[in-house]
Amino acid sequence: MNKKILQIVIVLLVIMNSISLYFLFRPHQHPHHFRRPPSIVDVLDIEGESVAKIQKLENAHFTQKGILMDEIRANKRKVYKLIGTKFKAQTLDSLLSIINSKNYKAEKMTFDYFVNLRTIVPKEKQKELNKFVIDVIANHPGPQKRK
Numbered sequence: 576m577n578k579k580i581l582q583i584v585i586v587l588l589v590i591m592n593s594i595s596l597y598f599l600f601r602p603h604q605h606p607h608h609f610r611r612p613p614s615i616v617d618v619l620d621i622e623g624e625s626v627a628k629i630q631k632l633e634n635a636h637f638t639q640k641g642i643l644m645d646e647i648r649a650n651k652r653k654v655y656k657l658i659g660t661k662f663k664a665q666t667l668d669s670l671l672s673i674i675n676s677k678n679y680k681a682e683k684m685t686f687d688y689f690v691n692l693r694t695i696v697p698k699e700k701q702k703e704l705n706k707f708v709i710d711v712i713a714n715h716p717g718p719q720k721r722k
Contacts, residue, residue, distance in 0.1 A: 615633065640681060689712075693705075
């Protein structure tokens with residue numbers, strides 16, 4: 576009887592270790608990191624001459640925003656590396672001020688992007704764009720809360 580229980584325990588441990596190794600070595604996907612959303616062209620089903628202009632505007636916006644988000648993350652790393660070290664309050668204040676400034680630039684950049692986008696989107700699609708901005712940006716300002 577003891578041999579049978581020991582075999583079952585060993586099999587369970589091997590299965591648990593295999594599952595642990597899978598989660599340890601699988602490619603990590605971080606849902607809270609910046610991801611490029613689908614193109615407005617696809618979301619609003621836009622066709623015609625404005626498609627190229629919209630795509631050009633999107634590419635420029637997301638390239639600049641990606642650089643800015645990388646700068647914000649780099650400065651946040653600098654802030655949290657200060658923990659456990661002797662640092663001047665001015666250093667922390669300076670880094671937090673930089674992060675705040677870059678967050679402001681990111682929000683302003685997104686706002687300006689939608690203002691510029693609205694001038695390119697065909698008139699018949701502008702109401703849909705307004706609804707999209709309110710639904711996606713204004714009503715969902717961040718990642719979902721974990722339960």
